[in-house]
Amino acid sequence: MSNILEVNKVVKTYGDYTALNEVSLSVPKGSIYGLLGPNGAGKTSLIRIINQITLPDSGTILLDGEKLQPKHIQSIGYLPEERGLYKSMKVGEQCLYLAQMKGLSKAEAKKQLEYWFDKLDIKGWWNKKIEELSKGMAQKIQFVVTVLHQPKLLIFDEPFSGFDPVNANLIKDEILELREKGATIIFSTHRMESVEELCDHIALIHKSNKLIEGKLNDVKRAYRSNTFEVGILTSNVEGLMYDLTQKFKVSPASFKSLNEDLKLQIELGTANSNELLHVLTQRGQVTHFVEKIPSVNDIFIQTVTQ
Amino acid sequence: MSILTLIIKREFIAKVRNKSFIVMTFLSPLLFVALAAFVGYLSTLRSDVKKIMIHDESNLFANDFKQTDEYHYLDFSQMPLQALKDSIVAEKYEGILFIPKNADNKELSTKIQYISNESPSMSFIEDLQDIIGKKMTVDNFQKAGLDTLAIKNAQAKVNINLTKVSGEETVKGLNEIKVIIGGAFGYLIMMFIIIYGNMVMRSVIEEKTNRIIEIIISSVKPFQLMMGKIIGTSLAGVLQFVIWAIVGTILFFVASLFFGMEMSTPTTEMASASGNNFAGTAQLYISELMNLPLGTLLSSFLIYFIGGYFLYSSIYAAIGAAVDNETDSQQFLLPIIMPLMLGVYIGFFSVLSEPHGTIATVFSMIPLTSPIVMLMRIPFGVPWWQILISVTILFATFFFVVWFASKIYRVGILMYGKKPTWKELYKWLKY
Structure with a gap:
């Protein structure tokens, strides 16, 4: 799979402040790429550079193998x-205007708009003014404007903010459908659960530097600590605890379970899971045995606070 | 359609469709005419007659005060001064002119008093001084044994006729007309810059507060957006002016028909004011007006208008980009208004007295004032090389300022939060 976007050692400074310090990213074609980072990390600066709103001080950006240039505006859809x-x-005029700015002809823009207005069930809004719409309604229009020109690369900055759960779900489905049709999506957000749900690649930017990048599973694998969550029914708690603490680091855990079992979190260190199972099965009945996979949230907090 | 025309079109339509634009366009000529009619009506009202008491102990001057429409002089020399003072309020008199008895005119000249509750106008006091002074002079002549009639006859009065090198006779008062014509053009430019510059600024601020700006500039260059805004807004302004001109002309004709005014009245009045043979003089005025460099005037109006408007409105756009709301813009607006006001003042004071003097010439070269000052000078005939230099400087500055403004604009439109300082604006230039 080739990369649709290659960011190479991009540097951006504002006066004395460095917003991006030699940041490099590779966004694979057809992926949903989560761009994460705390506030002020440099995400928006990077997105603005990709959108050619500002220029980098140094470094290069390739879009689909070509050096980024003004004509690429048409290939990118950006929802700030x-x-x-x-x-x-009026809604219709506004959409036409913004679509024409992206290089669509008026007729083509109209055709696309009809398709999207139909799809999102907002047909009756054409002659309404934006000030007559609610915030969520305006957001829908905004989404349409972003995807109207069928860009190869979509950049969504916090796309779900301002949507109620129903509409957020609708938009989520649209995003997934766009990916099915071949678009690549860059996703900048603080909402980790949506990252878990949607993204297959992530990058973490913190204090102007890129700290993590890769497939979501690879990243998680790199951050796993060989820790297992265990539920066990046993009559001899002391004996079990004695055996476990001899070999492993044990701490209490909490997870949902129907059994009145003992819940433990066990760090294996260099040992493997079979050794743990062996100890457990000798002392009682195992009701729960799961490797603790770090959530994006954990990785985020762990990396940022380090 | 290119992106720039797209932006121009949107800006134009957005301005023209605005309710306040429509109201302003069709209401202001009506308002203007109504105001003019009101002022005209007011001036036909006779102001209250002011009654002045004269207490002349010398008995020398009382008969020299002629009654006018505005002032009635009443001789109360026989009544005691204190009684007059007491009755001034009750009898609604304006004031008392008190001339004490004094044998020596020299001494008397410093002893005369005007007593009143409200301070009188300067011109009124000057008139009084003039009347008394003249009478005293005659009295002095008589006391010295001089023949007053001989002196009067010996006094010479000169009236200089104005002629150009080319031999044509010119008329007096024409300078004033020239200043009025040039001034009207200069004033028009100033008004246009302030009104439409502000509109550009508001439109920039609107995009910022709407937060649509980021979407727009991910499609177009900030420079394109800024220029599109400036051009689109100016076209709306030009349309407004054209409508005003048309509506104004129609209203003027309607009004003149309605009030039965004759179109030729102003010309004949001017002519009779300048004296003899007014038909011939009127002819002279008309031919003089025709001789004014009208072509130069109109074409330079256009050039200076474009240069001045673009220069200023790009500064307005930069200010709009730098601030978050209109209230914050005041601090940055003052330096813009100042040179505009300066231009108008210089135009009216300096150009009128000395159209080709150093001050007028210098300020018709400085780009921030030249659109106004140079236009006021042009009716007086300005050498072509001066216009050329001035226009060159104006457009060079214009390109520099647009470059400068677009830098601030580019950074400013994406900055939210606190009001920037001058120092920060300077830093933005280097981003």
Whole structure:
């Protein structure tokens, strides 16, 4: 799988402040790529550079193998975090205007708009002014404007903020469908659960530097600590604890279970899971045995606070 | 359609469709005419007659005060001064002119008093001084044994006729007309810059507060957006001016028909004011007006208008980009308004007295004032090389300022939060 976007050692400074310090990223074609990082990490700076809103001080960016240039504006769809529309302009006119700015002809823009308005069930809004719409409704329009010109690369900055759960789900499905159709999606967000759910690749930027990048599973594998969550029914708790603490690091755990079992979190260190199972089966009945996979949230917090 | 025309079109339509634009466009000529009619009506009202008491102990001057529409002089020399003072409020008199008895005119000239509750106008006091002074002079002549009639006849009065090198006779008062024509053009430019510059600024701020800006500039270059905004807004302004001109002309004709005014009245009035043979003089005025460099005037109006408007409105756009709301813009607006005001003042004071003097010439070269000052000078005939230099400087500055403004604009539109300082603006230039 080739990369649709290659960011090579991009540096961006504002006066004395370095917003991006030699950041490199590779976004594979057809992926949903989560761009993570705390506030002020440099995500927006990077996104603005990819959108050619600002220029990098040094470094190169390749889009689909070509050096980034003005014509690529048409290949990118961008939904900024700070979003808005002309309040006193009518929905239809506004969409046409923004679509034409992305290089679509008026006829083509109209055709696409009809398709999307139909799809999102907002047909009746064409002649309404934005100021007459609710925030969530305006967000839908905004989403349409972003994807209208069928870009290869979509960049969503906090796409679900401002949507109610129903609409958020609708948008999520649309995003997945766009991916099915071949688009690549870069996703910048703080909402880790949506990252877990949607992303197959992630990158973490912190204090202007990229700290982590890769497939979500690879990253998780790298961050796993060989820790297992165990539930066990036993009559001899002391004996079990004695055996376990001889070999492993044990701490209490909490997870949902129907049994009145003993819940433990056990770090194996260099040992393998069979050794743990062996100890456990000798002392009681195992009701729960799961490797503790680090969540994106854990990885995020662990990396950022280090 | 290119992106720039797309932006221009949107800006134009957004401005023109705005309710306040429509109201302003069709209401202001009506308002203007109504105001003019109101002022005209007010001036036909006779102001209250002011009654002045004269207490002349010398008995020398009382008969020299002529009654006018505005002032009535009443001789109360026989009544005691204190009684007059007491009655001034009750009898609604404006004031008392008190001339004490004094044998020596020299001494008397410093002893005369005007007593009143409200301070009188300067011109009124000057008139009084003039009347008394003249009478005293005659009295002095008589006391010295001089023949006043001989002196009067000996006094010479000169009226200089104005002629150009080319031999044509010119008319007096034409300078004023020239200043009015040039001034009107200069003033128009100033108004346009302030009104539409502000509109550009508001439109930039609107995009910022709407937060649509980031979407837009992910599709177009900030420079394109800024220029599109400036051009689109100016086209809306030009449309407004054209409508005003048309509506104004129609209203003027309607009004003149309605009030039965004759179109030729102003010309004949001017001519009769300048004296003899007014038909011939009127002819002279008209031919002089025709001789004004109208072509130069109109074409340079256009050039200076474009240069000045673009220069200023790009600064307005930069300010709009730098701030989050209109209230914050005040601090940055003052330096813009100042040179505009300066241009108008210089135009009216310096150009009128000395159209080709150093001050007028210098300020018609400085780009921030040249659109106004140079336009006021042009009716007086400005050498072509001066216009050329001035226009060159104006457009060079224009390109520099647009470059400079677009830098601030580019950074500013994505900055939210605190109001920037001058120092920060300078830093943005280097981003």
